[in-house]
Amino acid sequence: MKSDVQLKKEVEQELEWDPSINAAGIGVEVHDRIVTLAGHPGSFAEKLAARRAAQRVEGVKGVVVELEVRVPAHDKRSDEEIAAAVRSVLEWTAGLSEKEVKVTVEKGCVTLSGEVDWGYQMKTAENVVVPLRGVVTVVNQINVRGNASGGDIAGKIGAALKRHAEDEARHIDVDVNDGTVTLRGKVGSFPERSIACSAAWSAPGVHNVIDQLSIGA
Incomplete structure (x- = not known):
């Protein structure tokens, strides 16, 4: 060790x-x-x-x-400029729409809201905003539509985990409650943890993923 x-x-x-x-x-x-x-x-x-x-x-x-993010002078942008850039990048990102994702900016803090059909769209919207100049933080308040049953979601997540990391899947418990997935158990590394969370976000009907996985040999 x-x-x-x-x-x-x-x-x-x-x-x-x-x-x-x-x-x-x-x-x-x-x-x-x-x-x-x-x-x-x-x-x-x-x-x-x-x-x-x-x-x-x-x-x-x-x-x-x-x-604590401190934006250097050459990268500082007004809230209006940041909001315009965010709207533009959302419009140009496949699978997203400014009509579904709403944007507010205050002192460099970008808040995303609205509704999308899939959890991966919610995460994609956040990921494309993160690299923009002048952004201090991103608050993701986007909701995910969907009414898949807990059993359906858990089954699809379990199958995905086995495809991606079969050994780790045996040590992960998946609990689904009203579209919120909670992952519990132990994985061997942060990459394995990331695989499990990505599999959960990719399932239809998932609104939120709570990661309670621990890292250990």
């Missing part, structure tokens, strides 16, 4: 290796294999990239993000 000192070194190296991250502006602390990131990234996309970088390091059990 890696020590906290070794994990700290490897997380710092992973941050330095990722070209989308300014590692000099991010501090790393590790306690009981839980990584805490602190500092001031220049964009919301960089903040998320730093979290993903820490999660990629083998042995990390969890990541605490204490990063």
Whole structure:
């Protein structure tokens, strides 16, 4: 098992290796294999990239993000400019529509609302907004239509998990209540955890996914 000192070194190296991250502006602390990131990234996309970088390091059990986005002067945009950019990127993204996804912006915080047919559309809308200049954070309040039964959803998620990661699927419990999927159990790594969550979001009728999976050997 890696020590906290070794994990700290490897997380710092992973941050330095990722070209989308300014590692000099991010501090790393590790306690009981839980990584805490602190500092001031220049964009919301960089903040998320730093979290993903820490999660990629083998042995990390969890990541605490204490990063505050400070947009540099050359990337600052007015709320009106950000709102226009968001509407444009939604219009140009296949499978999405500005008529379904509503946009509000306040001090660089983008809030998405409205209704879509699939959970993946809700996540896609968020993902295409994250890299835009001037965005400080994204709040996703989009609802997902759909009335599939809990049994149907759980069955399809279970089948998808077996296709993607059969060994991990045996250790994951899927609970469905009114379109909300809760995943419980243990997986071996953050990538395996991501596979499970993606499978859940891809099922019809899923409105929300609650990730209660733990990482461990």
